[in-house]
Amino acid sequence: MNTVLVLGGYGGFGARLSRRLSEDGWRVLVAGRSFAKAKRLAAELPGAEPLVADRNADLTPLLRQHRPLLLIDAAGPFQGSGYRVAEACIAERVHYIDLADARAFVCAIGDLDERARAAGVAVISGASSVPALSGAVLAELARGMDKVRSVAMSICASNQVTAGASVATAILSYVGKPFRVWKGGMWQEGIGWRRLRRDVYAVEGRRPLRRWVALADVPDYELVPESLPGRPSVIFRAGPEAAFQVFGLWLLSWLVSWGWVDSLTGLSRWLLPLQRLTTGRVSGRSAMAVEVKGICRGVPTIRRWTLVAEDGCGPEVPTLAAQLLARDIRQGLLPVGARPAGDLLRVASFRELFAALSIKDEITTTRYEPLYRRILGQGLDRLPGPVRAMHDAIGDGGAAGTATVVRGKSGPARLIGAVMRFPPEGTHRVHVTFEEENGAERWTRRFSDRSFSSAMSQQGKFLVERFGPLRFFFSLLPDSSGLKMVMAKWSLLGIPLPLSLAPRSLASETGVEGAFHFDVSITLPLIGLIVHYKGRLALDSTEPRMSPAPAMN
CATH class of the missing domain: 3.30.360.10 (Dihydrodipicolinate Reductase; domain 2)
Structure with missing residues (x-):
């Protein structure tokens, strides 16, 4: 019978894992700082044994005494923790698994890879839900x-x-x-x-x-x-x-x-x-x-x-990966070395355990049909490649480039620009992030260290761009040279406002030499220029070309 030592073996997740390992035929050493708690759980498991162990202490004597095939650390916390337990296992040629979800701890476990390979053991971090x-x-x-x-x-x-x-x-x-x-x-x-x-x-x-x-x-x-x-x-x-x-x-x-x-x-x-x-x-x-x-x-x-x-x-779910990996170790199926657990298991293996729960x-x-394609239909296909690629969006994307910004000089123009977080005048490095969710898109434009964002959605034939309580309704005019956006109406808190008082927004997008070019000018009646920014964004040339989504039956 193979032996497994479970640190934190009587804890919230550790107790569940200890029971699962016992059901799989392991001889379980239930370990932790409280002998009384370890003893109570061990009494419920066939052949189990309670041990006093502290993951922050030297575990070498314990490993030498009991010679487990595998140690599983279910104690934690792993945030800010070192690899003292894993290193002791490597030194004593004991396989190691933990239930860590601490980002730095899991991602750096590969630093132990060379030593784990030399010792002929598997060192696996992150055997949990993530x-x-x-x-x-x-x-x-x-x-x-x-x-x-x-x-x-x-x-x-x-x-x-x-x-x-x-x-x-x-x-x-x-x-x-x-x-x-x-x-x-x-x-x-x-x-x-x-x-x-x-x-x-x-x-x-x-x-x-x-x-x-x-x-x-x-x-x-x-x-x-x-x-x-x-x-x-x-x-x-x-x-x-x-x-x-x-x-x-x-x-x-x-x-x-x-x-x-x-x-x-x-x-x-x-x-x-x-x-x-x-x-x-x-x-x-x-x-x-x-x-x-x-x-x-x-x-x-x-x-x-x-x-x-x-x-x-x-609460059984975070323990299942460790159970599955323990099975692989016992059967000699898990390669030696140190690595995160993210690519070691298959969904089908988890489903076998789900069936009993x-x-x-x-x-x-x-x-999915992207926002601009829903509005433009086949008109999107007439756009230059870089413009089409920018708007054939799903999920998340981004593009980077440069831009020049001119700001209005009057007091009201400066105040409005500050409230809207428009970038200062000058030349900037630009990064644009767009996020698509539930059919809408949020565009965040970062000019050097200043950013502003807007949310875009569809209402009938219009593209609606929202800045806080303001909504601007645009007609989209595509042709082979690019895309123009013409404001049709606007509203504040859902209340329609006179178009004569609306900001004058001239926005165009073109595709030149494989890059996306933009030119946006915003003015207000009686105030004049608020902001004018234009520039170019480099797109990923390896972006797969998307076809219109076929109709669902």
């Missing part, structure tokens, strides 16, 4: 795609199982903190627990879940762009069942961003009592979703994987 399960799902969703443009993931957990101290510390470590997010073909800044949204999780035969989730920091931000064709943008959100908790952490995140507190990790010991006080009625339902948008055989395509877990089965997952595929 990046192990998410990586398996992404490989399935991206199969056959020419290019993946964006990846959006989210997890919502039931409050039926409360977070332990390690999980609380992990979450609070990034709330209100900046971290890198790959968007629009460049690294941009995200803030932990911002960008709240309400996601819907639906699979056939189950009641949909609607939960609030917020931006979370995970290893997938680093791993996914390099693993899929097209270097897609990545966004990951997470949240508990109770909306009150999501919004409470969102409010606290501002204290960190404003510098009033350095970090919220000191609140970790209060998070569990607070969760118990604010949980209220719980459903025992959890969910996870992964969505990719890209080009498949020339057609804009959206593929979405959704998992819904009921009857309190959600109240868990259902499914994949849906839909074809």
Whole structure:
């Protein structure tokens, strides 16, 4: 009988994993700092043995004494942690797996690769919902795609199982903190627990879940762009069942961003009592979703994987990857070396474990027609290639170039320009990021260190561009030289305003020598010029050509 040592083996996830490993025929060493807790769980598992172990101490004597085939670290937290446990396993030729989801910890595990190979052991980090399960799902969703443009993931957990101290510390470590997010073909800044949204999780035969989730920091931000064709943008959100908790952490995140507190990790010991006080009625339902948008055989395509877990089965999901990898190690199927777990498993293997739980997952595929194509129809195909490519958008994209800006000189013009965050006068490096979601697009234009954005959608035959409470309705006029936008009407807070008082916006887009050229001038009656900016953006020449989406039967 093979032996596995589970650090944190009696904890929230560790206890579930210990039981699973015992059912698989492992001799489980239930290890942790509390011998009493380890002993209680070990008494429930055939052949299990309790041990006292601290992941921050030297584990070498323990490994030499018990000689396990495998050690699984389910203790954490891994944020800010070193590789002391993994290094001890390598030195004693013991295979190593952890359930880490800490970005830096998981992504740098490859630094141990040479030593792990020399010792003939597998060292695997991130054997949890991310990046192990998410990586398996992404490989399935991206199969056959020419290019993946964006990846959006989210997890919502039931409050039926409360977070332990390690999980609380992990979450609070990034709330209100900046971290890198790959968007629009460049690294941009995200803030932990911002960008709240309400996601819907639906699979056939189950009641949909609607939960609030917020931006979370995970290893997938680093791993996914390099693993899929097209270097897609990545966004990951997470949240508990109770909306009150999501919004409470969102409010606290501002204290960190404003510098009033350095970090919220000191609140970790209060998070569990607070969760118990604010949980209220719980459903025992959890969910996870992964969505990719890209080009498949020339057609804009959206593929979405959704998992819904009921009857309190959600907390089993983070333990399944470690169980599957442990099986592979026991059978000698896992290559030696150190690596993240994102590309080691298949969805089919997870489904074999889902079958014994109240868990259902499914994949849906839909074809998507980009915003400008919905408005212009075949007129989009008459545009020059660079202009057409810019507007045949799905998911996320970006382009970079240069621009010159001229600003109005009058007092009112300067005030309006400041309110709208228009760039200062001069020559700028420019980067434009566009995000497509639910049929609408948000364009963020960054001129040097100044950025402003607008949201675009369709209303009938018009393209509607929204700046805060203002909405501008444009007629789009395409021809072989490019695209012109002519304002037809405008409104404030949905109230129509006289066209005679509208800003005079002259906007044109052309394609010259493989580049996208833009020229936008905005003036106001009685005030004159507000801003005039023009320039060029370089597009990716390897962008797959998209065909109009065929009609769905």
